[in-house]
Amino acid sequence: MTRYIIRRLLAAIPTLLAMLTMVFVLVRLVPGDAAMAMLGDQASEASLSALRARLGLDQPIGVQYLAFLRDMLGGNFGVSMSSGRPVLEEVARVLPYTLELTAASIIIGAIFGLPLGMVAALYRNAWPDYVSRILSLTGLSFPGFVSGILMLLAFAVYLRWFPVMSIASDNIVDHLRNLALPALNLGLIMTAYITRVTRSSMLNVLGEDYIRTARAKGVPPRRLIMRHGLRNALIPVVTVVGLYFGTLIGNSVLVELVFTRPGLGKLILGALQARDYTLLQGLMVIFASFVILVNILTDLIYAVVDPRVSYS
Amino acid sequence: MTALLDIRGLTTEFRVNGRWHAAIQDVDLSLAANETLAVVGESGSGKSVTALSTLRLLPQAGARIGRGEILFEGRDLAKLSERQMAKVRGNDIAMIFQEPMTSLNPTMTVGDQIAEVLMIHRGMSHGAALNEARDLLDEVRVPDPARRVTEYPHQFSGGMRQRAMIAIALACRPKVLLADEPTTALDVTVQHQVLTLLDDLKRERGMGVIFITHNLGVVAQIADRVAVMYAGEIVETADCTRLFANPAHPYTEALLRAMPRVDRRADTLEPIPGSVPSITGRPAGCYFAPRCGYARPECGHHPVLGPISGAGGSDHQARCILRAKAEEAA
Structure with a gap:
């Protein structure tokens, strides 16, 4: 197992380097440069070149690249051009909100999606299956921001169960009330995904020879479904949740806007509008590193769920 | 027993x-x-x-x-x-x-x-x-x-x-x-x-x-x-030694002829022509008749599994009209 973990970590290094290189190239492909973005169109050539020298933009591209790698790997993301605060500080302020939202929506997805998918598989082509398939199709085809606005209208504007805008609060009840609607919004999409994958994966597993073996052993139905069925059906579900994590953070950008909630999404949008190069660059690197980290975690969960993985 | x-x-x-x-x-x-x-x-x-x-x-x-x-x-x-x-x-x-x-x-x-x-x-x-x-x-x-x-x-x-x-x-x-x-x-x-x-x-x-x-x-x-x-039915039952020595049903006979043996030349192996009828396409009468070398008009009636004559006190049974008949005549 230790060897497997080390192998996964080593395999992440090239991915990390490729990602950093892409960020470096992308930032330099954008028309205009950081100095121009900071000083505006009217700035004099002299002040532009002075700033470029200060930012190191007058150096040869290779030198810039190495300096960039050194800074990023050292966790030195620089200072936000628009706010003047360190990028890391800006991110650290909002990251918990996004992580909390993402985690909550995955938990909601698992709580509803796993049972729905299992019931659909066990009652294949009967009414529970149809209901669950219609529900998951609806969840998948609705864009998150549309269902978000509808949920706001229903539960916040008319029913007034939840606040329309999220205002930061130390009170745990208020905090959860703020989280509820956005988490439910993303959670329903996650539920739809998990339902579909669980259904098809469970159907596959139930047709396996070892399920017949378990029945021939006299394993009672409940244990047959949970221990022999679900345990094996979970493997593809873990993959999908891991892969979807990146998309989920991306989706949270829109959801955070709809629900006026602080988070990475709003920070990214602000950085784009302000042409805040350093913040944007830092955000891209941190965001992508997260996705890589989640992929490693997924691989590790894999090894726990499926004993065949860590030995190969 | x-x-x-x-x-x-x-x-x-x-x-x-x-x-x-x-x-x-x-x-x-x-x-x-x-x-x-x-x-x-x-x-x-x-x-x-x-x-x-x-x-x-x-x-x-x-x-x-x-x-x-x-x-x-x-x-x-x-x-x-x-x-x-x-x-x-x-x-x-x-x-x-x-x-x-x-x-x-x-x-x-x-x-x-x-x-x-x-x-x-x-x-x-x-x-x-x-x-x-x-x-x-x-x-x-x-x-x-x-x-x-x-x-x-x-x-x-x-x-x-x-x-x-x-x-x-x-x-x-x-x-x-x-x-x-x-x-x-x-x-x-x-x-x-x-x-x-x-x-x-x-x-x-x-x-x-x-x-x-x-x-x-x-x-x-x-x-x-x-x-x-054969085709979802038992066509013959017998003691193991008896079955190998005196197969009564033509299908059993054919199976034995199709079996490779070290004491026989490989070119005497006889595969059974055709294949087992599917469960939706079983013929009327004896299911094996279309592949059987002994098939006669009487095989149009579906045979029952019964004792063969000449079984000599054993519980040797087969599902074949002709075989039972032939042995009765003998």
Whole structure:
């Protein structure tokens, strides 16, 4: 197992380097440069070149690249051009909100999606299956921001169960009330995904020879479904949740806007509008590193769920 | 000899395009303790369906037992609820399968898979069941059982997996073992080891074994009695030695001629022309008639399984009008 973990970590290094290189190239492909973005169109050539020298933009591209790698790997993301605060500080302020939202929506997805998918598989082509398939199709085809606005209208504007805008609060009840609607919004999409994958994966597993073996052993139905069925059906579900994590953070950008909630999404949008190069660059690197980290975690969960993985 | 398992008139139907068709019909089999009954036939003859029906393991959607009784120690298994049936499976009657590579759960240790059956039927604790599992692995001659018990199926070879399957099946000391082509997927040398193991275990425990195979060589090695199946019916039953010496049904004869033997030249092998009719396309009259070299107009009537004349006090039975007639005339 230790060897497997080390192998996964080593395999992440090239991915990390490729990602950093892409960020470096992308930032330099954008028309205009950081100095121009900071000083505006009217700035004099002299002040532009002075700033470029200060930012190191007058150096040869290779030198810039190495300096960039050194800074990023050292966790030195620089200072936000628009706010003047360190990028890391800006991110650290909002990251918990996004992580909390993402985690909550995955938990909601698992709580509803796993049972729905299992019931659909066990009652294949009967009414529970149809209901669950219609529900998951609806969840998948609705864009998150549309269902978000509808949920706001229903539960916040008319029913007034939840606040329309999220205002930061130390009170745990208020905090959860703020989280509820956005988490439910993303959670329903996650539920739809998990339902579909669980259904098809469970159907596959139930047709396996070892399920017949378990029945021939006299394993009672409940244990047959949970221990022999679900345990094996979970493997593809873990993959999908891991892969979807990146998309989920991306989706949270829109959801955070709809629900006026602080988070990475709003920070990214602000950085784009302000042409805040350093913040944007830092955000891209941190965001992508997260996705890589989640992929490693997924691989590790894999090894726990499926004993065949860590030995190969 | 009183029968341990007595199957009477068993008919299992499959749903094909919305209609029920009999996959096996009017199957009569009886098995005594310490007896090995071989069920032989080509692919599609209904051997596996017979075994799966006995333990009621066919998928509930799309398959049903239409008629017949499955009497185990006098109790009709066909009438039991699913819950009562679960108590019989693995406990009184156990089964092993053809594909050892896919028949074990990949995410459970082999030890836990053996222990599970003891925990369910014997109410043993996990620890005690694991100890017993180790002893069982030793009994089925898996080397280094203390280590093997903690390993996963993918760390086992095909032959070792089949031994593990046998350990699972025998854990609760069942009275009947259904073995569905358990050696077909194995190398010939491993095949022989597993057959010997099964035979030894049967003797030690006095089990009744129904052994399903298409391999007549295997039948000759292990069987006491043989039932030959064709297109979902039993077409001949007899003592093993009698069947090989005096096959009565033309299908059995053809099977024997199609069997490679070291004491005959390979070019005398005669394959049986055609193939087993599908369950939706069985001919009227004798099912074997279209492939039979002896077929006559009388074969248009569906024959019954009955004693052949000249059986000489044995329970040799066949399902063939002509053979019975011919022997009566003689």
